[in-house]
Amino acid sequence: MNTFTEENYLKAIYHLSTQHDSVSTNQIAASLNTRAASVTDMLKKLADKRLINYERYQGVTLSPQGEKVALSIVRKHRLWEYFLVEKLNFKWDEVHEVAEELEHISSRDLVDRLDEFMGHPKFDPHGDPIPDKNGHFKANELKPVSSLSVNTTGIISGVREHSPAFLQYLEKIKLVIGKEIKVCEINSYDHSITLLLEDEMLYISRDVANNLLITL
Amino acid sequence: MNTFTEENYLKAIYHLSTQHDSVSTNQIAASLNTRAASVTDMLKKLADKRLINYERYQGVTLSPQGEKVALSIVRKHRLWEYFLVEKLNFKWDEVHEVAEELEHISSRDLVDRLDEFMGHPKFDPHGDPIPDKNGHFKANELKPVSSLSVNTTGIISGVREHSPAFLQYLEKIKLVIGKEIKVCEINSYDHSITLLLEDEMLYISRDVANNLLITL
DNA sequence: TTAAAAATTTAGATTAGTCTAAAAATAATA
DNA sequence: TATTATTTTTAGACTAATCTAAATTTTTAA
Numbered sequence: 001m002n003t004f005t006e007e008n009y010l011k012a013i014y015h016l017s018t019q020h021d022s023v024s025t026n027q028i029a030a031s032l033n034t035r036a037a038s039v040t041d042m043l044k045k046l047a048d049k050r051l052i053n054y055e056r057y058q059g060v061t062l063s064p065q066g067e068k069v070a071l072s073i074v075r076k077h078r079l080w081e082y083f084l085v086e087k088l089n090f091k092w093d094e095v096h097e098v099a100e101e102l103e104h105i106s107s108r109d110l111v112d113r114l115d116e117f118m119g120h121p122k123f124d125p126h127g128d129p130i131p132d133k134n135g136h137f138k139a140n141e142l143k144p145v146s147s148l149s150v151n152t153t154g155i156i157s158g159v160r161e162h163s164p165a166f167l168q169y170l171e172k173i174k175l176v177i178g179k180e181i182k183v184c185e186i187n188s189y190d191h192s193i194t195l196l197l198e199d200e201m202l203y204i205s206r207d208v209a210n211n212l213l214i215t216l
Numbered sequence: 217m218n219t220f221t222e223e224n225y226l227k228a229i230y231h232l233s234t235q236h237d238s239v240s241t242n243q244i245a246a247s248l249n250t251r252a253a254s255v256t257d258m259l260k261k262l263a264d265k266r267l268i269n270y271e272r273y274q275g276v277t278l279s280p281q282g283e284k285v286a287l288s289i290v291r292k293h294r295l296w297e298y299f300l301v302e303k304l305n306f307k308w309d310e311v312h313e314v315a316e317e318l319e320h321i322s323s324r325d326l327v328d329r330l331d332e333f334m335g336h337p338k339f340d341p342h343g344d345p346i347p348d349k350n351g352h353f354k355a356n357e358l359k360p361v362s363s364l365s366v367n368t369t370g371i372i373s374g375v376r377e378h379s380p381a382f383l384q385y386l387e388k389i390k391l392v393i394g395k396e397i398k399v400c401e402i403n404s405y406d407h408s409i410t411l412l413l414e415d416e417m418l419y420i421s422r423d424v425a426n427n428l429l430i431t432l
Numbered sequence: 433t434t435a436a437a438a439a440t441t442t443a444g445a446t447t448a449g450t451c452t453a454a455a456a457a458t459a460a461t462a
Numbered sequence: 463t464a465t466t467a468t469t470t471t472t473a474g475a476c477t478a479a480t481c482t483a484a485a486t487t488t489t490t491a492a
Contacts, residue, residue: 088329
């Protein structure tokens with residue numbers, strides 16, 4: 001078994017790996033709010049346990065075993081988020097912190113039964129895919145709203161940023177998962193976008209458009 | 217906030233306090249599978265935080281603040297056990313270990329919503345009372361089967377021992393919560409008991425009778 | 433009521449995870 | 463390509479929780 005801390009490092013490396021081939025010490029330190037020196041210490045430990053591929057100064061990748069552990073944490077995190085929203089009526093901006101704790105509960109049986117109880121959901125409340133018990137999931141083909149051209153439509157299906165502030169903002173302007181949008185105008189100066197959402201015009205910044213994901 | 221370990225010490229002291237006025241270092245060490253020296257260190261720390269009343273060599277009691285923390289852990293533990301059995305179909309002998317982890321999830325909101333979701337249950341799957349959000353609960357008047365005299369009846373309502381081995385044994389002989397029993401004969405040599413359970417005669421040892429609780 | 437036994441505490445180490453400050457390696461650029 | 467800047471690692475220290483072994487206090491019982 002791995003410690004709570006080791007699990008958090010593996011999860012951080014996993015998430016950073018989806019954006020970069022190899023993950024650097026500083027990237028990990030930033031994402032875990034810790035210092036580079038602490039990261040180096042932990043990387044040595046994880047390498048000793050064969051959970052990562054690590055050579056000094058060369059960055060790090062997950063080993064197959066490390067990826068397996070990371071995926072099980074991600075699975076637990078997303079299943080718990082689904083549970084909190086669907087069964088306990090949490091809002092989608094309230095679940096992340098709690099799921100950060102719940103994801104470390106070790107019982108394999110628990111998470112599988114929870115999955116069963118909820119009918120094997122495929123996506124969490126933010127549109128992220130939930131890996132199955134073998135770590136498999138179909139990566140959904142999500143594109144940021146900012147990549148759309150004028151007059152195309154799409155369905156809001158996920159977010160790239162999970163901060164409560166962002167999620168609450170989306171909630172407030174009713175830009176939530178499942179809604180259909182149409183791009184009406186793209187401002188070429190600041191890349192802000194005017195959308196059509198349920199017969200209403202809506203103006204969003206480039207930043208929001210970048211972090212909001214749709215399926216076509 | 218208190219650490220995971222501090223919470224476990226407070227919980228252990230709480231449980232031991234229900235049986236003894238003042239709790240000794242060795243009792244705590246035994247119940248936590250640790251050494252007396254480690255317990256002394258922790259007692260100093262808990263006393264500094266005003267969670268316990270402690271004087272060297274004199275044993276320990278919970279302060280009001282300490283009892284509040286302990287009760288919140290007990291509440292979480294028992295609510296999670298109820299959830300696991302009622303919603304996720306765990307057996308009553310499988311839930312203790314998992315609940316030992318879940319009881320340390322800190323979100324107050326989570327446990328209150330869970331309570332709500334399950335309809336504010338009053339007793340966990342082993343018949344132990346679940347404190348409400350203010351730490352209040354009515355201590356049920358349970359007596360061990362071993363205290364009954366011949367020809368009296370009672371309803372199985374709880375257990376005093378939570379080991380999987382004991383619970384599985386009860387399950388096997390169908391002596392589970394809710395069933396009515398009648399004491400037919402008490403063996404004066406070894407205090408074993410012959411019971412009537414649903415028209416069948418059943419023989420149990422003194423030890424089992426001591427750890428099985430009934431309401432009249 | 434004193435000597436032996438038991439319980440408890442202290443002293444001194446150890447491990448996991450973290451930190452700061454300094455050294456070493458890599459990357460960037462003049 | 464030589465020098466500067468950045469990144470990463472090492473060295474050494476700290477805290478929380480634990481341990482063993484020795485010392486101290488309390489309890490028991492002769």
